[in-house]
Amino acid sequence: MDPDPLLSRATRYTTIAAGTEAVAELEIKRSRFLAVVRRAGTEAEARALVDELRRGFHDARHHCSAFVLGPDRDLRRSSDDGEPAGTAGLPILEALTLRRTGTDAHGDDVADLSDVAAVVVRWFGGTLLGAGGLVRAYSDAVSRALDGARLVPRQRQRLYRLPASHAEAGRIENELRAAGTTVLGTDYGPEGAELGLALPDDDDAVAAAHARVASLTAGSARLRPVGVDWVDAGAAPR
Known part of the structure; x- marks a missing residue:
């Protein structure tokens, strides 16, 4: 159920078109990263995406995730799912929250993406990528998925x-x-x-x-x- 619109400070925001998802895949030093971004109106829907991909890709080592909910984007969560702290969930979250969705009347960039959940599934390739490499990999995977997403104003x-x-x-x-x-x-x-x-x-x-x-x-x-x-x-x- 959507939040009460009368309680929100916002009058509009951007989300992914209902019934669609955005997917991207990349490989770095034989580690494979699969990003899936989907619309989620509630925390339960966001966590359901994690559970779905965990069941579908049970052979992967990590299922890292983040979601942003609400017109004011005030509900945000992320999970490193076993990766070193701050190297997976937070980069995924920042890829969502910092995503440019347009410009305002003054020509300034707008970043108002919400009601979205992202999961990046990783298959370990045998070579450690280091903290910086992991941050870039998780962020790039989600950004590439969003490049192909169908976004709509709400x-x-x-x-x-x-x-x-x-x-x-x-x-x-x-x-x-x-x-x-x-x-x-x-x-x-x-x-x-x-x-x-x-x-x-x-x-x-x-x-x-x-x-x-x-x-x-x-x-x-x-x-x-x-x-x-x-x-x-x-x-x-x-």
Whole structure:
């Protein structure tokens, strides 16, 4: 379950697209490193990834991991899983937390990746890499995986329902989508239809949506607020 959006200081962050994962592999002095990065909305989901890879690659010596959770990225954990302290889990965590995901309005780099878990599986090749070599290997493995990840912005949005007749629902939905409003879908019942909308968590955007709906329906329909939730860009709440 997502954290309460009303308790977060953030209004958006970046995560990995739902249902996808990022994978990369590298070999250093015959040691093999396999990095898997996947979306995780809870600590249980993050630990489930570790357990899955530990079962799937039980012949490996180490299954080092880290995860970052929450819109404010305030839940962070890492594990060296038998590697020398600070040479595996922390580099994995830093690869996640320092990942550049875009730029802000001032052109400065943004690093806001969250709700992600990363595991690096290592098969020992017989040659010690030293502390510096391990740090670079674990960090590079995750960074390479993230290079191929499909990232999506996740925004805090206000959710609304809009009633409409069967005859008008399609037209209203098309007009709203054309205006850039996120329409989560339309439910059809015996007495009419109801559109689900997600609006930016911003008073001006909500006021503009109210005015647009009033214009489209000649004032006959009004938006009904149903809460606040985190929504992937272009997707329905999960």
